[in-house]
Amino acid sequence: MDKLVQLTRIAFSSTFSFYVKTHSFHWNVEGSDFYEYHKLFEEIYNEVYESIDPFAENVRKLGAYMPTSYHTLSMLTHIEDEDRVPSKDEMVKELIMDSEKILIILKKNYDAAEAEGEHGLSNFLAERMDAHKKHAWFLKASLKRENI
Ligand SMILES: [Fe+2]
Numbered sequence: 001m002d003k004l005v006q007l008t009r010i011a012f013s014s015t016f017s018f019y020v021k022t023h024s025f026h027w028n029v030e031g032s033d034f035y036e037y038h039k040l041f042e043e044i045y046n047e048v049y050e051s052i053d054p055f056a057e058n059v060r061k062l063g064a065y066m067p068t069s070y071h072t073l074s075m076l077t078h079i080e081d082e083d084r085v086p087s088k089d090e091m092v093k094e095l096i097m098d099s100e101k102i103l104i105i106l107k108k109n110y111d112a113a114e115a116e117g118e119h120g121l122s123n124f125l126a127e128r129m130d131a132h133k134k135h136a137w138f139l140k141a142s143l144k145r146e147n148i
Helices: 003-028 034-061 070-076 088-115 119-143
Strands: none
Touching: 003 034, 003 070, 003 088, 003 119, 034 088, 034 119, 088 119
């Protein structure tokens, strides 16, 4: 299969998994600062969800079909499932690690798009990298403890 198509499908599936995980953390987070994290996760999953449709349409613009099942998505994603309900800090740490993984996947995808002159796709991917960098910043900043 075309390398650029495969990389774009992997980036899409990883983004989709990240969305699902962040939304489930929004539902399941608990603690004294519940509402703050419930809202932070909501802001992130909403932003990521808005990229899902244009992401898929970029695969179609390359002339390829989108995965049609959870099974296929789970074969393509590089983001691991979380089957537990982690603590709030673990949730944040996991999303930071996943954001960093996604940034590497997006950069690989971006380089391949640039190499093939697919500048519409590379622009889209550059915006996605910027968005995930912002999510990683918000998540990291929320973990920082003040020195007392
Ligand atoms: Fe909600």
